[in-house]
Amino acid sequence: MGAYQxxxxxxxxxxxxxxxxxxxxxxxxxxxxxxxxxxVIEPLSLAYGGDIPMDLTTIQEQIQKTAKVHxxxxxxxxxxxxxxxxxxxxxxxxxxxxxxxEIGADLIVVGSHGRHGIALILGSTANGVLHGAPCDVxxxxxxxxxxx
Numbered sequence: 001m002g003a004y005q006x007x008x009x010x011x012x013x014x015x016x017x018x019x020x021x022x023x024x025x026x027x028x029x030x031x032x033x034x035x036x037x038x039x040v041i042e043p044l045s046l047a048y049g050g051d052i053p054m055d056l057t058t059i060q061e062q063i064q065k066t067a068k069v070h071x072x073x074x075x076x077x078x079x080x081x082x083x084x085x086x087x088x089x090x091x092x093x094x095x096x097x098x099x100x101x102e103i104g105a106d107l108i109v110v111g112s113h114g115r116h117g118i119a120l121i122l123g124s125t126a127n128g129v130l131h132g133a134p135c136d137v138x139x140x141x142x143x144x145x146x147x148x
């Protein structure tokens with residue numbers, strides 16, 4: 001396999017996303033690859049197990065509007081055009097893999113907190129992306145390193 005041609009960066013739009021972005025941008029630059037960015041909004045019904053007996057539509061719409069603005073600002077500052085910015089609902093690990101397949105990405109770059117023990121068993125987004133990915137996956141270590 002030759003150089004990467006289309007890199008998809010999956011971000012959660014937290015401060016850790018900057019670490020993921022710097023690695024993805026460096027790779028895209030060195031391979032002269034197209035760079036796309038994806039953010040997945042987890043529906044509130046998933047986050048709360050669907051046990052809330054209320055209509056969450058208005059809240060979900062506000063979350064979507066806010067996420068769209070943040071994704072646009074984040075991606076635009078990195079020089080990623082609007083057609084390469086992807087915002088969707090669902091489980092991040094599933095949706096990032098689906099977007100990668102849809103756009104023909106040959107590398108997915110995501111952040112990983114390097115969790116251990118029970119947090120690892122319960123699964124992280126990076127681990128989920130890795131197991132369903134249609135291409136290579138680079139997990140960028142993010143967050144503070146805990147000392148032993």
